[in-house]
Amino acid sequence: MKRTYIPKLDDILGGGIIDNASVMFSAVPGVDYEAFGYQMLNGRLRDGDKGFVFTNVAEPETIIYEFRSYGWNLEKFLEDNRAFFVDGTSPFMGLPSDAKYSIEDYSQVEEAILEAIEDVPDGIGVINNLSTLIDYLGEDETINIIKKWNLHGKKYNTSLVYLFTKWDYNFDLVQNLKKSMDCVVEIKTIEERVIIGQGFMVAHSSWSKPSDTMVLFFVVQPGGVKVYIPKILVTGPYNAGKSTFVKKISKRSVSVDRKALSAFPTTIALDIGHLEYKGFIADVFGTPGQERFDLLLDVLGRESVGAFIIVDSTAPQTFARAKEMIRKAKAEAIPKVLVANKQDLPGALSPEEIREKMKLGEDIPIIPAIVTEGKGVTDALEALLGLLYGD
Amino acid sequence: MVIELIVRISSGIPGLDELMGDGGGSFVDNTVTLIYGPPKVGKSIFSYQFAYEGLRNDEPCLYISTDYGLKDMERNIANFGWNLDEYIDNETFYLIDAISTIAGVEVESKPNYFLASVHNPTDIMVKLGMAIRQITSKASRFRSVLDSLTTLMAFNDEVLIVRVFTVYIMRIKESGGTAIVTYTEGSASCKVENMLKAIVDNIIHLDGENLTIEAMIGGGKIKAHYDITREGIIVD
């Protein structure tokens, strides 16, 4: 087993990849994912393995610069001959190349990679980028070559990592590509008109049964690929049931509160929880209900990707306050779900009545709930995830 | 608000500068001009004149020659009464000679004289880089000639040369150069010829009798008669 050095990915894969695995990162256009391949290479080089990068999209100089921007030193490994380039870019542009292998013509690419694999037994090779190969060589030719490379990789115990941008290729080709790989990691975007996030998930792996967790990530310089844990806001008027809701949706939660000398304990600080549901991971922040803590709403709201607004269905006089909190948390701009709590109590208004009274648009789901009994909590989560991830 | 003066580079062709740019101009600084037409209409002569105009005014010139080696060039230029030696000696004339080695001519390289081969565009680009570094350490503005694209395309994949040409253009522009490039009409595929016309800034067509400015930054289309005289090209 070898590590991938991508946070969370090793866990999902059951510890890492088998030594001679062929791994394909298949990303939709728009996602910054080259770092996945480079991060794996960097980690392996630091562990003492040898490795190479085949590039047909960037000159070696540019790639070295990119490594540096992530805080990784590729030059050192190049100098020690533990890493080298298979340069399919420079000769193509009539530029000089001092790479170990340089490819002037695509007819040479198959042979060059086979030799490169032989040079890095027990090591790793990164192919950046498969899409360009497909459009140059043709679909069938590329699949054939990949099979040969993967076979060679098995023989020399070399891991092969392919970067594939999923342009509008036909379905069969993509399926064939996936079938020829031991492991496929799909990289997708989360969109609200524009790209607001990105995540990876393992589509299949020949050595483990991966969960279908989608891990949100971002790429930082320096640092590389990091897991992104979004914040979910839980807000609403005083005593609507926010604290209870936070506890119910979280695997583990912490309440920092002080029991006031009154009939209802009130939260005067935050309820913080950590949620993991169907592969969605988030930190949950429940806000205090009283107006004097409203400036917290501003801060928390700014960083949240979604919000639950809990209202007491028997207290329509608090609805105006709920709307105000939505506005103050800037929750207008993020996906949100209204939880109509205390449905079991007499005088509880139905979701439709609440929508009418609050004049809420149809785009905000209203979920009936009895939070103390855990009823409606899952529905609310499903509703928010549905908004976040679309269909 | 800073008003940038638009610098003009004189062509060295009598009568031509008056035509360029409404009311007269010359080439805009940092542009690339395609000089094209049938064979033997004066494209190389245009190049010599352009180069010489700069040299006379202390502007270095980076000349890439694929058809005529140093000796031939010296002789051709001397026919018009211009003397290249002075500028070779004072190192304002830089020549990348991509033909002499193939012709088997014995020549020595100097700091401003590079040997290369039309078969190896990569090496030409390496020499280009070396020459540019030397020139920019001395001057902020210079001229360049690439004579000719046709020969490069005869010995290499045409689209490879388009890419190499793109790199040449970007390097020249980023280092303060103004270039002219020669090309024989019809010598490459239509597709490639259209690409060439699209990536240059200005286009001048010579047909033996008339010179047509087909495109010019800061100016419009103009046609005029020209002659090749003992003093070079003169435009009416």
Place this chain on the structure above:
Amino acid sequence: MFMKDQEVKVLEDLLEDVAPGDLILVHGPPKVGKSIFCYQFLYSGLEGGEPCLYIVADYGSRQLEQRMMEFNWFLRPYIQSGDVYIIDLLTRLAGVKVEDSVTLRFSSVQNLTDLMVKVGVGTRSLFRKSSKFRSVLDSLTMMFAFNPPSLVLRLVKAYKTRISEARGIGVVVHTIGTVEPSIETSLMDLADLKLCFDGEKIQIESSAGRRSAQYTITDNGIEFWGIK
């Protein structure tokens, strides 16, 4: 210098069949004014409060600014205010070290994956500034020289999808005759509006029908007349 109201009105007349989310293909032979049209489209948008994403793929960002200055269109203030987001695909080829800034990103004409990443970031940034924005890809010519043509077509599709998802108006410039006819046909099929420049006339073709206008390039940009 501000665009004359008349000029802006004419430009809008020409584009009256365009809706947010549409892709406009500006095509024609080399050197007929396609880029100048784009600068005009960019600048009139900026003055009207519509930010713009500009991908320069045939020349560098410095040349973009210089060329626009020929018409007294000054881009610098808009670059500084973040209303123009430029992606420069060629300057890296010059071998100079270039630094990205918030609104000027450098990528490579050969790395179409990276281009789409920057298009994504750019559209997000402009979408947050204004619900109406414009985008120009000037032009496909060098992309066809540096990439397999089929891949460039895929990029255009992805670009169209990205811009239209954000309800922007996207423009793609293509020099006729620089790629195989089958690719050109596919390109034409992708466009919602086609503007064909021939040096004297512009033909406007959309699902709403065909129109045409005469044009000439002046010191103030392109002047159109005789729209029918």
